[in-house]
Amino acid sequence: MRQPSVVSRLVIPLLLIAAGWAGISAAGADTSDAPAAQAPPALPEFHSWQQLADWARLRYPEPPAENAALDTVVNALRQQADSDDGRISAALRLVQDRIETLDQPLWQTAIQPAPVTLQQQSGSSEDKAQLLVVLLNRLGVEAYPALVNTQPDPGVALSPSQPGLFDHVLVQVVTPDRHWWLDPRRQYQRGALDLISPPDNGRALVLRPGSDSLTPINATPEPHGLQVSDRFVLAADTSETVLFTTSSLYQGRQAERQRQQLASQGEAALQQRYLDFYRYFYPTIEVRLPLVIKDNQARNTLAITEYYRIAGFWELQTDEQRWIANFYPHTLNSYLSPEPVQSDAAPLPLHHPEQVRHSIEIEFESRDWQFEDETVLRENPFFLFQFQARYYPVVRQLKLDYEYRPRVRQVAADDLPAYNAAAQAAAELLGYGIFQSADPSPWSLEQSAEEQAMTWGLWGLWGVLAILVSGLGFLLWHLLKPGRGRPPGSAANPDRGATTAPPPQNSR
Numbered sequence: 471m472r473q474p475s476v477v478s479r480l481v482i483p484l485l486l487i488a489a490g491w492a493g494i495s496a497a498g499a500d501t502s503d504a505p506a507a508q509a510p511p512a513l514p515e516f517h518s519w520q521q522l523a524d525w526a527r528l529r530y531p532e533p534p535a536e537n538a539a540l541d542t543v544v545n546a547l548r549q550q551a552d553s554d555d556g557r558i559s560a561a562l563r564l565v566q567d568r569i570e571t572l573d574q575p576l577w578q579t580a581i582q583p584a585p586v587t588l589q590q591q592s593g594s595s596e597d598k599a600q601l602l603v604v605l606l607n608r609l610g611v612e613a614y615p616a617l618v619n620t621q622p623d624p625g626v627a628l629s630p631s632q633p634g635l636f637d638h639v640l641v642q643v644v645t646p647d648r649h650w651w652l653d654p655r656r657q658y659q660r661g662a663l664d665l666i667s668p669p670d671n672g673r674a675l676v677l678r679p680g681s682d683s684l685t686p687i688n689a690t691p692e693p694h695g696l697q698v699s700d701r702f703v704l705a706a707d708t709s710e711t712v713l714f715t716t717s718s719l720y721q722g723r724q725a726e727r728q729r730q731q732l733a734s735q736g737e738a739a740l741q742q743r744y745l746d747f748y749r750y751f752y753p754t755i756e757v758r759l760p761l762v763i764k765d766n767q768a769r770n771t772l773a774i775t776e777y778y779r780i781a782g783f784w785e786l787q788t789d790e791q792r793w794i795a796n797f798y799p800h801t802l803n804s805y806l807s808p809e810p811v812q813s814d815a816a817p818l819p820l821h822h823p824e825q826v827r828h829s830i831e832i833e834f835e836s837r838d839w840q841f842e843d844e845t846v847l848r849e850n851p852f853f854l855f856q857f858q859a860r861y862y863p864v865v866r867q868l869k870l871d872y873e874y875r876p877r878v879r880q881v882a883a884d885d886l887p888a889y890n891a892a893a894q895a896a897a898e899l900l901g902y903g904i905f906q907s908a909d910p911s912p913w914s915l916e917q918s919a920e921e922q923a924m925t926w927g928l929w930g931l932w933g934v935l936a937i938l939v940s941g942l943g944f945l946l947w948h949l950l951k952p953g954r955g956r957p958p959g960s961a962a963n964p965d966r967g968a969t970t971a972p973p974p975q976n977s978r
Contacts, residue, residue, distance in 0.1 A: 513577060516630040519675060520682040526633070527677040529596075530615060531583045533604045539588050544608045555663050557609050558643055558650070565602045565654045569593055576617075576637050598654035599639040612644040614678040616651070616685070618671035628673065628684065640669055642676050642685070651687050658729035661770030667694050667723035670822075670879060694722025695825035698801045704783075706836040708793045708906070712783040713758070717775045724824065725772040729765070737761065744776055751798055754781045786908060794905045799828035799872040806855070806874070806897040808890040815883040820853065820876035830870040830902070841868055841904075848896045852889050853877055855896040870902055 516522040533540070543564070550560040569587060574594040584604040587593040593601065599615045606613040617636035619628060628635050643650040651669050659666040673684040696718065703713040720728045732740060741761050748755050759777035766772070784793040805826060809818050841861035848855040858871045874896075881889045 513633050516633065518682065519630050519684065520680070522630040522633055523675055523677055523681040526617065526675075527615075527679075529581055530600050530603075530677070531581060533584050533607075537585050539585055540604065540608065543588065544605060547605065547609060554609075554611055554645060558606060558611060558645075558652075559661075559663055561602060561605045561609065562652050562654070562659070565598050565605070566657050566659060569598050569601065569654075571595065571598065571655050576639070577634065595639050595655045599641050602641050602652065602654045606641075606643060614642050614644075614676050616640045616642045616674035616676045618669065618674045618687075620671060628675075636675065638671070640671070640674060640687075642674065642678075649688075656726065658726045658733070659770070660725070660729075660765075660767035662768075665722070665770040667726060694724065694823065696720055696724050696801060696827070698799075698828045700797075700828070700830045702797070702830070702832045704795070704832060704834050706834075708784040712780045714752075714755070714778040714780055715775065716778075717773060720772045720774075722770060722824075725765075725770055728772050728774070732763070737763065741776075745778075747800075748778065751796075751800065752778075752780045752783070754783075755779070756781075787905075791908045792905045793908050794903055796901055796903045797830050797832065797870065798901055799830065799870070801826055801828045802872055802874055802897075802900055805853075806893045806900065808893055809881075809886055811886045811890070812883075815886060817880040817882050818886065818889065819880045820878060822876040822879040824876070826874040828872045832868040832870075832904070834866040834868070837863070837866055839863075839866065839868070839904075846899055848892065848899075850888075850892040851877065852881055852885075852892055853896075855899075857899045859902070868904075872900070 514525070516525065547557050547560050547564070551557045568591060570592040572592055572594050576594075576596065579594060581600055582590075582593055582597045584601045587597045587601045596615075603613045603615060616639065617633075618638050618640055619635055620638045638655070641652045641654060643652060650663055651674070653669050669687055671687055673686055675681065676685050698719075699717045701715045705712070735743070737760075741757065744761070745755065745757060755778050757777070758779045761777070762775045764773045784795050786792075787794055805821075809815070839861070841859065843861065844857070844859040846857045854873070854875045854877065856871075856873045859868070860871075861868045
């Protein structure tokens, strides 16, 4: 049975949708005592972080002591979970998914009262932060707005004299166990608090009483990233269609991005985009079965499995009389692509702390393949890259494992030449070629009865000579028999990574 669409499962099963949200429209937002919206004041200069924090905190309107709409939602949140962590997650999901984010720069408009944002179901990043803080405070959870700069450039020196350098607002949540950093502007985050991908903005000015310095955003969640597993089934006959199955497990931020793509494009468009991507590597590829999507929202992971068939998979090299086949860990193309080096280049983000793993399993119908095991490790100040090849003759399977882990959040412009050299050295390992002879073995040619009799007669006449050359004959048979693979990485294997043009730089 087909799995239900992820899009259909993105509808939030909160009680507040069924009961509370309907009550919001009926009760309305109590704005009779809300101050009229005023033009934002010019940004002054400050001499300390505390002065800036005190001024910024006054921009956030005091929530009303009583409000029917807020109370309805808060009561529904209390019923949704039996722990503070669960209620925090439910409140975050409500603000992220149910309140449309308006593209308004920080400081440009007055911040809406929380009931107004709730009623209009839209607001700026400041409005959404204000609403989330108010909901959490009414749930008995300590929470504050936190100003951040989203630019990755380390040259941006945040200063209280320049409040305009802050361009986004997070929410810091304080619980007895730890501090949480939440981004109300993000969408499709699922699972427990320690499973959602954290902000990576470095430092924040938390707008709580007495705040007099920037606070580091220390977030150590569960591993985030992408795991891809490819499986190829190769028949003994090179003319046979090859079956190709690939499974992608998206974790954390990667899962959130995939949910967003599914919501905006739908499964059919996503399937077509994946097919177009693989056609670069395998032009004759066709969909064998519809893709299958499994969204584990409790673990904040999303798995997609695709099924293909590839005709004409093997390519004939007539000059060397052999069939070749190439395999690519396509996921890593965009992670190891060189960057232009310019005098005014911005730092290069490396998606830290995401981890990417790509495995390729090649199953052979015939038993006469041979490969040498191989392990290559590339370590540098920017990332770790590892490649491993293992052949298991009992099950006739060759397994290729690739792993990429960034070590820094970004590469400074001055370090781009060194980074490019390291990326190029690792990228050279991103293709793996195998081959088998296109010529039949001299000892397996079909012969007539007369030819066989003549052959054995010659063996009888030249018996002694045959014994001497038999070793050479065996070696020749061993080298030319169909199904022999050459170990990768040697000068005799030009097929690794062989493509007619640079591969796509973006992961699918």
